[in-house]
Amino acid sequence: MRAPFPEPGSSADVPALFLTYLDYYRDTVADRVTGLTDEQARSSRLPTGWTRAELVTHLAFMERRWFVWGFLAEPVPDPWGDQVDGRWHAPAGRTLGDLVDALRRGGRRTRAIVEATPLDTPAALGGRFTDPARRPTLAAILFHVLQEYARHAGHLDIVRELIDGRSGE
Template structure:
């Protein structure tokens, strides 16, 4: 992997730094695993659920978009569910690995800027993401993002192993 695991033994300036370290680690793990997979494994599923590595990659970019931009910032993002068609993740035939990798990197840079510029106790802007409920704090949003990444990195690890790609941390 391109980045070492963010050990709890490493000193950190605060909780914000801890959140960002883990988000960066999980994001970079996804990027490295997808980059290392053979082309023929990117658009095929090796699992009964049917998702593909590129679909997972695109999904994670949209997860950050939905929770940070559409949710916490309350921005109009066009189609916040652009990673889906019906009840499935979707990648159009013309979407490439390189473009999807770049999109997740850019989304991650945006997330880092937003998190670095706000206190963890800051409450998100009202908007449609919250479905009429009170917006969550940035800290709660980040906990959600971390669990989403951790779960999907585990899924991707299994798919990468089945495809002959890199496994483990």
């Protein structure tokens, strides 16, 4: 059973608050694709054509782009590997379970980064960011990634309802 939606409260531990919400939305994404067949995960019900497998892949790559390649400036293989010709892409041969596992591994890496770093720390130079004046802080990155997860979790709520009537919040 998934945890209930985290209610904001007084919290002096802002990093923990960000991580709680990120975990919630990551779990929501995993929940919205659980039980789908490979065909359901890799076919589209939308005019834009994106699939659930592509969205999960996008979120895993997006999180890695922002925290590992972006914030830490660590080299990563193919940071834009979720996109081909400007469209989302999910690698063939990977199951939906594999894609969700990659999403969760990325979440564990994010947690380790956030728990070890003050929020006002600017991103390192050399990965995604090369201009010292334009590099964001860890707090700004967290905020961006959180809104990205929330937005796409909502997309998955709607698409899942179209598939089998199951709805989210």
